[in-house]
Amino acid sequence: xxxxxxxxxxxxxxxxxxxxxxxxxxxxxxxxxxxxxxxxxxxxxxxxxxxxxxxxxxxxxxxxxxxxxxxxxxxxxxxxxxxxxxxxxxxxxxxxxxxxxxxxxxxxxxxxxxxxxxxxxxxxxxxxxxxxxxxxxxxxxxxxxxxxxxxxxxxxxxxxxxxxxxxxxxxxxxxxxxxxxxxxxxxxxxxxxxxxxxxxxxxxxxxxxxxxxxxxxxxxxxxxxxxxxxxxxxxxxxxxxxxxxxxxxxxxxxxxxxxxxxxxxxxxxxxxxxxxxxxxxxxxxxxxxxxxxxxxxxxxxxxxxxxxxxxxxxxxxxxxxxxxxxxxxxxxxxxxxxxxxxxxxxxxxxxxxxxxxxxxxxxxxxxxxxxxxxxxxxxxxxxxxxxxxxxxxxxxxxxxxxxxxxxxxxxxxxxxxxxxxxxxxxxxxxxxxxxxxxxxxxxxxxxxxxxxxxxxxxxxxxxxxxxxxxxxxxxxxxxxxxxxxxxxxxxxxxxxxxxxxxxxxxxxxxxxxxxxxxxxxxxxxxxxxxxxxxxxxxxxxxxxxxxxxxxxxxxxxxxxxxxxxxxxxxxxxxxxxxxxxxxxxxxxxxxxxxxxxxxxxxxxxxxxxxxxxxxxxxxxxxxxxxxxxxxxxxxxxxxxxxxxxxxxxxxxxxxxxxxxxxxxxxxxxxxxxxxxxxxxxxxxxxxxxxxxxxxxxxxxxxxxxxxxxxxxxxxxxxxxxxxxxxxxxxxxxxxxxxxxxxxxxxxxxxxxxxxxxxxxxxxxxxxxxxxxxxxx
Numbered sequence: 182x183x184x185x186x187x188x189x190x191x192x193x194x195x196x197x198x199x200x201x202x203x204x205x206x207x208x209x210x211x212x213x214x215x216x217x218x219x220x221x222x223x224x225x226x227x228x229x230x231x232x233x234x235x236x237x238x239x240x241x242x243x244x245x246x247x248x249x250x251x252x253x254x255x256x257x258x259x260x261x262x263x264x265x266x267x268x269x270x271x272x273x274x275x276x277x278x279x280x281x282x283x284x285x286x287x288x289x290x291x292x293x294x295x296x297x298x299x300x301x302x303x304x305x306x307x308x309x310x311x312x313x314x315x316x317x318x319x320x321x322x323x324x325x326x327x328x329x330x331x332x333x334x335x336x337x338x339x340x341x342x343x344x345x346x347x348x349x350x351x352x353x354x355x356x357x358x359x360x361x362x363x364x365x366x367x368x369x370x371x372x373x374x375x376x377x378x379x380x381x382x383x384x385x386x387x388x389x390x391x392x393x394x395x396x397x398x399x400x401x402x403x404x405x406x407x408x409x410x411x412x413x414x415x416x417x418x419x420x421x422x423x424x425x426x427x428x429x430x431x432x433x434x435x436x437x438x439x440x441x442x443x444x445x446x447x448x449x450x451x452x453x454x455x456x457x458x459x460x461x462x463x464x465x466x467x468x469x470x471x472x473x474x475x476x477x478x479x480x481x482x483x484x485x486x487x488x489x490x491x492x493x494x495x496x497x498x499x500x501x502x503x504x505x506x507x508x509x510x511x512x513x514x515x516x517x518x519x520x521x522x523x524x525x526x527x528x529x530x531x532x533x534x535x536x537x538x539x540x541x542x543x544x545x546x547x548x549x550x551x552x553x554x555x556x557x558x559x560x561x562x563x564x565x566x567x568x569x570x571x572x573x574x575x576x577x578x579x580x581x582x583x584x585x586x587x588x589x590x591x592x593x594x595x596x597x598x599x600x601x602x603x604x605x606x607x608x609x610x611x612x613x614x615x616x617x618x619x620x621x622x623x624x625x626x627x628x629x630x631x632x633x634x635x636x637x638x639x640x641x642x643x644x645x646x647x648x649x650x651x652x653x654x655x656x657x658x659x660x661x662x663x664x665x666x667x668x669x670x671x672x673x674x675x676x677x678x679x680x681x682x683x684x685x686x687x688x689x690x691x692x693x694x695x696x697x698x699x700x701x702x703x704x705x706x707x708x709x710x711x712x713x714x715x716x717x718x719x720x721x722x723x724x725x726x727x728x729x730x731x732x733x734x735x736x737x738x739x740x741x742x743x744x745x746x747x748x749x750x751x752x753x754x755x756x757x758x759x760x761x762x763x764x765x766x767x768x769x770x771x772x773x774x775x776x777x778x779x780x781x782x783x784x785x786x787x788x789x790x791x792x793x794x795x796x797x798x799x800x801x802x803x804x805x806x807x808x809x810x811x812x813x814x815x816x817x818x819x820x821x822x823x824x825x826x827x828x829x830x831x832x833x834x835x836x837x838x839x840x841x842x843x844x845x846x847x848x849x850x851x852x853x854x855x856x857x858x859x860x861x862x863x864x865x866x867x868x869x870x871x872x873x874x875x876x877x878x879x880x881x882x883x884x885x886x887x888x889x890x891x892x893x894x895x896x897x898x899x900x901x902x903x904x905x906x907x908x909x910x911x912x913x914x915x916x917x918x919x920x921x922x923x924x925x926x927x928x929x930x931x932x933x934x935x936x937x938x939x940x941x942x943x944x945x946x947x948x949x950x951x952x953x954x955x956x957x
Contacts, residue, residue: 186498186499186502190495190498193551194494197550197551197554200547201552201555208438209441211449212444214444214445214446214450219453220400220455222361223396224772226455228525238775241637244731248637249352250389250390251349251388251390251391253372254345254622255383256345256625256630257382262338262342262344269312270375270382272309275289275292279718281351281364281371283364286349286718289346290338290345292308293308294307303714331673335630335671339630344630346631349368365390369386385626387626391622392610392619400454400456404462407905408466410905411466411902414898415470427552431477436466439465439538446536447536453529455529456526457529460903467896467898469545470892471892473549475505477497477553478888479497479500484558485561494550497550502546503861509541509542511798511857513535514794515846517531518787520790521787522786527783569886571883571890572886575878575883575886575934579938582935582939585932586932586939589931593821593825596828597825599829599831603827604836606742611838632737634773636738636773636774639732641764642765644730648731649704650701651699654676657732659760659761660760664736667749669749670736670749672736673737675732676721676724676725679711683711747778750777753769784841787845799812802857802860806861806864810941811937811941817936822921823852823921826848844917844921848918854892855892856925863937866880878934893922896919900914900916903916903919904916
């Protein structure tokens with residue numbers, strides 16, 4: 182292996198100009214695929230085609246009016262909404278909302294189709310027809326009707342009458358980012374105009390359409406801010422640690438080329454960018470540095486000890502070729518395991534990052550040494566007799582090996598015990614930072630008007646026209662009342678409320694008749710008469726299917742946890758099974774339910790992915806190190822960091838969501854890096870130099886210690902930058918990975934060496950005549 186590495190290194194130096202040219206041309210060729218990159222605006226992209234919650238939601242969407250919507254929320258700074266001034270604003274907004282691209286329905290308190298009896302006739306008309314001549318009595322009447330109407334109260338009008346909503350239902354082309362952005366931007370401009378005209382009125386916008394539009398906005402915001410920030414951090418770290426212009430420039434070129442290759446390949450593969458996959462450039466920039474640092478630190482060390490530049494390059498590649506390949510391999514395995522995820526965006530992130538890691542490995546062992554060979558490099562000779570910080574740390578570890586074993590053992594156990602405090606909670610509104618307008622407006626809506634999470638049911642009747650059956654309606658009413666009794670439920674929208682109101686109106690608005698019709702034919706007639714009286718766009722297609730064999734019930738929830746949301750959906754399905762005829766069975770669906778199940782499903786699916794990654798990485802170490810003993814010892818520093826990181830997270834944060842389900846897999850490939858490099862140098866000292874385990878530990882600290890803490894610092898900084906993302910999934914992933922990598926170095930420096938000296942005491946015999954000089 183060493184001879185092959187030496188021959189390879191000499192070949193790179195000999196053909197350096199050709200290597201540089203081929204690398205640049207190949208990079209540009211692959212990077213040209215970046216022109217095909219695009220951003221998806223569909224939140225459904227987080228769910229695989231076989232996701233049962235997605236399929237249930239799609240089935241419901243196919244039956245009834247689409248649920249893509251925009252909700253305007255209006256709240257005067259002082260007073261109620263029921264004044265001529267504010268009702269006129271609501272009425273104008275209701276009319277103008279029909280101009281929003283792709284709008285097919287608009288609902289508000291002003292155009293609510295109120296029914297009442299006029300002599301022997303049923304009249305259906307807007308609740309607010311004229312605002313200018315309304316008396317106080319008229320305003321009070323409108324308020325009383327709105328607050329007593331189940332279809333409006335706590336959905337379109339708040340209980341205290343201070344906040345109202347105007348809801349626009351959209352019929353958007355599937356996954357059309359331009360159409361979506363056009364509709365949302367149109368609505369945002371309308372809101373801005375209303376606020377500018379009425380400074381004392383606060384206007385917020387939420388709904389599924391703004392949610393979808395927030396995803397590509399978050400992606401582009403992170404790529405435009407975090408990637409440049411990471412690039413700046415890289416420059417600062419490299420200048421501070423390498424203290425070499427040529428080394429810094431070479432490393433920057435490697436990271437840039439690696440990122441270009443990965444993103445170009447993603448473009449050719451037709452990958453659509455999402456918030457998770459948009460983090461790939463930052464991750465690649467971070468990881469690509471590690472290979473370069475190990476190669477450069479070794480080379481600089483050799484030059485400081487008197488070797489010529491080209492000889493130093495050859496020696497660096499000789500001792501680093503295997504560990505650099507191995508760390509790249511383990512990192513690729515970790516990222517590729519994300520293909521087990523239930524969320525396709527993590528497939529994309531894993532695949533893009535894996536391509537970037539492969540590109541970084543190839544470019545760092547080809548382009549970087551060729552670049553260094555043609556560029557001037559200056560280093561200061563080492564001061565003889567002066568021990569480095571890493572050498573002093575090595576002596577400390579060797580001298581206190583027993584205490585460190587006991588102390589580190591206690592720290593690992595104590596830290597890991599806090600894992601029990603972690604709770605799984607995943608709410609899609611909270612995927613976005615509180616600085617994101619969508620999150621701000623959604624929180625405002627939840628605090629002032631209604632809930633932002635919904636569970637929907639399509640409840641079957643026995644036959645065509647069966648929604649008018651008294652038996653069906655009675656069970657539907659019982660189900661609605663059972664749901665309304667739950668403290669988490671804010672509102673329930675059911676056709677039974679319409680039929681009770683119609684029955685009352687058809688009996689002279691007598692309150693005693695506010696109940697469901699007793700006869701099927703009567704209920705069917707009421708629905709027919711009502712539908713014939715409704716204006717365009719306000720029909721019952723959003724609640725009843727075409728042949729009237731099923732109806733839709735929408736349940737709006739408070740800010741409940743994802744566990745509670747799943748429980749409510751499951752309990753509701755169970756209630757129907759236990760208390761209604763079998764044909765009325767229905768599963769809860771909707772965007773909120775889909776996201777509530779996602780993290781739970783993802784954790785289960787990633788268990789197999791992480792297990793496979795762990796097995797493959799462990800086998801790789803055993804094979805590469807040619808030592809079963811070292812491979813088994815390496816399991817401890819490979820497993821412990823992630824366990825401790827989750828313990829730290831449980832102690833200080835407590836809640837985890839979608840991000841946590843992929844951390845173990847991604848971090849596993851990264852935390853192995855430090856272990857691989859230390860074990861590689863340790864094993865080289867044992868087999869090539871015939872040193873004792875203690876001396877081999879000294880050799881490891883002396884030769885690779887500096888490179889390890891430099892690369893760890895860069896990795897921690899890079900993933901910590903991800904924690905600044907406005908998309909919480911990325912922020913949590915970045916912060917938890919940074920914690921895991923930092924702990925990994927802590928373990929590799931303070932626990933791994935004592936373990937090696939405890940379990941690898943046999944006398945070593947030198948088996949190679951390769952140079953014995955320090956490698957780095």
